[in-house]
Amino acid sequence: MSHDHHNPIDHPEVQLASAGGYLFAYAFGLGAMLLGLWMVLNHTLTPVGLTTAVSVIALVSVIVQLYFLFKLDLSSTQIWHTVSIVMTAPLFVMAVGLTIWMFHTLMQRTMIPLPGMGM
Amino acid sequence: MLVDLQGPWSPIFGRLGLLLDVHYNNPVIFFAFQLVVVGGALLAFWLTCTNRWKWLWKDWLTTVDHKKLGIMYILVGLVMMFRGFSDAIMIRTQQAMAVGPDSPGILGAAHGYLPPYHFDQVFTAHGMIMILLAVTPILVGFMNIIMPIQIGARDMAYPYLNALGLWLTVVAAALVMIALFVGDFSHAGWVGLTPLTELPYSPGVGVDYYIWSIQLGSIGTTLGAVNLIATIIKMRAPGMTWGRLPIFTWTTLASNIIALTSFPVLGVALGLLTFDRYVGTHFFTADLGGNLMMYTNLFWIWGHPEVYFVVIPAFGFLSEIIPTFSEKPLFGYITMVLASMAIALVSWTVWLHHFFTMGASPGVNSYFSIATMLVGIPTGVKVFNWAFTMYRGRLRFPTPMLWALGSLFLLITGGMTGMMLSVPAINYLVHNSVFVIAHFHNMFLLIAYASFGAVAFWWPKVFGFRLDEKLGKLFFWLFTAGTLLVFIPMYTLGFMGMTRRLDYVAHTSWQPLLLLEMLGIALYTLSVLAFVAQLAVSIRDREKNRVTGSDAWETSRSVEWMTHTPPPFYNFAVTPVIHDRDEWAWRREHGLTSLVPDRYLDIHMPKNTAVPLIIGMLTLFFGFAMVWRIWWLAAASLIAIIVVMIIRSFDKDTDYIIPAAEVEKMEQEILSRAAGATGDTADAPIGGGAGGAYASRHAPSQSRKDT
Numbered sequence: 067m068s069h070d071h072h073n074p075i076d077h078p079e080v081q082l083a084s085a086g087g088y089l090f091a092y093a094f095g096l097g098a099m100l101l102g103l104w105m106v107l108n109h110t111l112t113p114v115g116l117t118t119a120v121s122v123i124a125l126v127s128v129i130v131q132l133y134f135l136f137k138l139d140l141s142s143t144q145i146w147h148t149v150s151i152v153m154t155a156p157l158f159v160m161a162v163g164l165t166i167w168m169f170h171t172l173m174q175r176t177m178i179p180l181p182g183m184g185m
Numbered sequence: 186m187l188v189d190l191q192g193p194w195s196p197i198f199g200r201l202g203l204l205l206d207v208h209y210n211n212p213v214i215f216f217a218f219q220l221v222v223v224g225g226a227l228l229a230f231w232l233t234c235t236n237r238w239k240w241l242w243k244d245w246l247t248t249v250d251h252k253k254l255g256i257m258y259i260l261v262g263l264v265m266m267f268r269g270f271s272d273a274i275m276i277r278t279q280q281a282m283a284v285g286p287d288s289p290g291i292l293g294a295a296h297g298y299l300p301p302y303h304f305d306q307v308f309t310a311h312g313m314i315m316i317l318l319a320v321t322p323i324l325v326g327f328m329n330i331i332m333p334i335q336i337g338a339r340d341m342a343y344p345y346l347n348a349l350g351l352w353l354t355v356v357a358a359a360l361v362m363i364a365l366f367v368g369d370f371s372h373a374g375w376v377g378l379t380p381l382t383e384l385p386y387s388p389g390v391g392v393d394y395y396i397w398s399i400q401l402g403s404i405g406t407t408l409g410a411v412n413l414i415a416t417i418i419k420m421r422a423p424g425m426t427w428g429r430l431p432i433f434t435w436t437t438l439a440s441n442i443i444a445l446t447s448f449p450v451l452g453v454a455l456g457l458l459t460f461d462r463y464v465g466t467h468f469f470t471a472d473l474g475g476n477l478m479m480y481t482n483l484f485w486i487w488g489h490p491e492v493y494f495v496v497i498p499a500f501g502f503l504s505e506i507i508p509t510f511s512e513k514p515l516f517g518y519i520t521m522v523l524a525s526m527a528i529a530l531v532s533w534t535v536w537l538h539h540f541f542t543m544g545a546s547p548g549v550n551s552y553f554s555i556a557t558m559l560v561g562i563p564t565g566v567k568v569f570n571w572a573f574t575m576y577r578g579r580l581r582f583p584t585p586m587l588w589a590l591g592s593l594f595l596l597i598t599g600g601m602t603g604m605m606l607s608v609p610a611i612n613y614l615v616h617n618s619v620f621v622i623a624h625f626h627n628m629f630l631l632i633a634y635a636s637f638g639a640v641a642f643w644w645p646k647v648f649g650f651r652l653d654e655k656l657g658k659l660f661f662w663l664f665t666a667g668t669l670l671v672f673i674p675m676y677t678l679g680f681m682g683m684t685r686r687l688d689y690v691a692h693t694s695w696q697p698l699l700l701l702e703m704l705g706i707a708l709y710t711l712s713v714l715a716f717v718a719q720l721a722v723s724i725r726d727r728e729k730n731r732v733t734g735s736d737a738w739e740t741s742r743s744v745e746w747m748t749h750t751p752p753p754f755y756n757f758a759v760t761p762v763i764h765d766r767d768e769w770a771w772r773r774e775h776g777l778t779s780l781v782p783d784r785y786l787d788i789h790m791p792k793n794t795a796v797p798l799i800i801g802m803l804t805l806f807f808g809f810a811m812v813w814r815i816w817w818l819a820a821a822s823l824i825a826i827i828v829v830m831i832i833r834s835f836d837k838d839t840d841y842i843i844p845a846a847e848v849e850k851m852e853q854e855i856l857s858r859a860a861g862a863t864g865d866t867a868d869a870p871i872g873g874g875a876g877g878a879y880a881s882r883h884a885p886s887q888s889r890k891d892t
């Protein structure tokens with residue numbers, strides 16, 4: 067509140083926006099989603115392979131969107147956003163990683179193996 | 186695409202037709218209904234008689250002042266705590282009554298007075314309310330009121346967002362209260378046990394109330410977290426370096442980092458459950474590759490960090506109260522900060538200890554067991570720091586200090602039993618027994634103790650007069666006696682094998698302990714009365730208990746004690762310059778407590794707005810419509826919300842400037858009123874934050890390097 071923010075267009079965050087970037091990120095996201103959908107509908111891979119492939123696609127589109135939609139970089143306007151993503155990423159990896167580990171051992175101990183699980 | 190539902194549905198009224206099947210012949214609910222209706226009517230009557238509607242609207246409903254929003258947060262929390270407490274009384278009386286095959290039943294129950302279906306709703310509502318709608322709003326309220334003043338700011342970074350967060354919390358509370366009278370509530374425990382929450386097992390609207398209430402409320406909490414973090418990063422007064430940040434502010438930061446990173450997981454978990462219930466996906470059923478344990482997993486990925494979200498601010502309270510009444514700086518500031526951050530971090534790695542018994546491998550259980558035990562290290566550091574703060578201090582024991590000490594004892598016992606639970610071998614024995622219940626109540630009571638301490642501690646700052654000490658002590662001792670009588674027997678019963686959530690107790694040998702717990706809850710009830718009496722008496726005698734000067738305890742240490750008591754709406758006449766970690770103590774030592782700054786400047790303030798309240802109302806309609814599947818109403822309110830948000834984003838007239846001359850006039854007025862109260866007209870009273878804004882000129886300020 068210390069600065070005057072009467073014209074939102076002047077904000078550096080808004081100034082960073084670019085129509086080309088938005089369109090590209092949108093098209094990319096759409097493409098990635100369609101690719102994932104196609105792979106699932108056509109059973110292109112084993113269940114485990116599919117999960118992995120879809121996860122990778124999701125990860126790539128997250129990165130694309132962070133860069134093209136949110137313009138994350140180290141400039142003074144964006145650095146705190148970047149810092150927060152850098153601090154969240156390990157939590158995310160940890161939560162997903164530990165979950166996979168746990169469910170993996172649970173499946174081994176209680177379920178009939180799925181094809182492609184390599185057990 | 187929508188799932189088929191049992192029972193009636195109409196395009197206009199959704200599932201409201203279900204209500205026709207329900208018979209409202211339960212005197213317990215009827216009593217609650219009367220309480221709410223009569224209470225509401227009395228309130229409206231009072232507002233009309235004293236001509237206060239305009240005041241209510243202008244001063245409270247449309248405010249964006251962080252102090253008022255904080256007070257309202259705490260008020261909502263206290264009201265919901267009272268509701269949750271009523272549920273607790275019901276749980277305890279039911280269990281004390283329904284022991285053994287010969288125990289009689291009334292009101293349609295085979296034993297006791299609550300049929301199982303009703304009992305299950307009671308404990309679900311109790312848990313969910315206490316954690317999400319009582320403790321959380323109270324803590325967020327304190328963060329709202331105190332933190333900005335502690336860092337020398339005028340308001341939060343986003344005052345409008347702040348109001349929105351409050352009103353979303355109110356929506357959550359309102360939905361739960363509506364569920365009490367219109368329809369029913371979830372019966373699946375506050376954790377929402379799958380598959381019990383899936384449509385085939387819970388065909389009514391109870392689970393939907395549970396889902397939407399938590400979902401909407403937690404959006405509010407997340408917005409609040411964004412705001413609090415941004416405020417701490419961006420709005421600190423000059424000289425308020427990271428190394429000088431008051432500990433409560435540090436804990437606010439740690440806690441809200443947890444909120445910001447964990448609440449979205451809850452949103453996803455509940456979102457997937459919503460899909461399961463509304464459009465027939467199978468995320469959490471065994472059909473088509475779903476997995477019910479995935480819900481538990483996602484829930485606790487949020488749930489465990491959440492319990493630290495609520496405990497860390499309580500640690501912050503203790504770190505402010507104990508030094509003040511030990512008349513010493515907090516021992517081990519740096520380690521205290523590191524410990525808060527470490528707890529926040531570790532809290533993210535331990536969630537599986539809530540389902541050790543699921544059947545994951547010993548390796549997994551060992552990892553989570555060890556990670557859980559690691560939490561004990563930073564917690565221990567904190568306990569020792571508080572102990573060393575008190576060691577050789579000049580101790581005083583007014584009510585806030587009593588609560589703080591009680592809190593410390595509870596932290597030690599609760600932590601110890603947590604350590605026991607973190608050993609998988611022990612956990613296999615006592616998992617889902619009332620031992621677990623005793624453990625986490627022990628922990629939540631620690632928070633309650635610290636919060637009551639904080640109420641007594643900061644009340645004079647916020648309202649300008651002290652709370653009655655005598656009744657405060659009575660409240661403390663009754664509450665403590667209640668705590669001992671309820672929870673020692675509960676730990677014992679846990680070891681004796683009593684499982685949680687029992688509406689009928691088969692073993693007559695457990696009855697004596699259950700009766701003891703009953704006695705405990707009676708004492709709690711008396712303590713509530715003492716608390717209400719304390720508030721009433723203190724408000725009656727407010728002139729007598731008025732605080733003169735700015736520092737109610739005379740030995741306080743941080744920046745919030747540097748401004749007038751109660752603080753004016755702009756907090757500080759002139760933004761203070763910070764010289765030391767315990768700025769107020771430092772100024773006291775250097776005789777820089779004068780109130781009058783050498784000049785005044787313009788002040789930039791946010792304008793009141795009704796938009797957050799309107800969005801809140803629309804959200805309530807949306808939530809209600811979604812619960813009862815009234816699609817047109819849901820769509821209409823959602824669209825309205827979006828439209829209002831768009832309109833608001835074009836509103837450029839959101840703030841205003843108070844000219845320096847007017848600030849001076851208002852300050853003069855406050856000063857002369859304070860001087861009148863002391864009967865001392867010659868000098869301005871000691872204390873006040875505006876003064877010494879430029880103290881750095883004469884101060885050996887940078888002598889201490891601690892950034």
Ligand code: HEM
Nearest residue numbers: 492496538539600603604606607612616617621625628629
């Ligand atoms: C030293 C710190 C702590 C340790 C080692 C610890 C350990 C545990 C463990 C192992 C459980 C699982 C018990 C079971 O279900 O079998 C548990 C449950 C629980 N703990 Fe803690 N805990 C600690 C601190 C806390 C704190 C600070 C809170 C809240 C403020 C808390 C609240 C809870 C709750 C709510 C549950 C039970 C949830 C449920 O199943 O309904 N704990 N704790």
Ligand SMILES: [Cu+2]
Nearest residue numbers: 489536538539
């Ligand atoms: Cu936990």
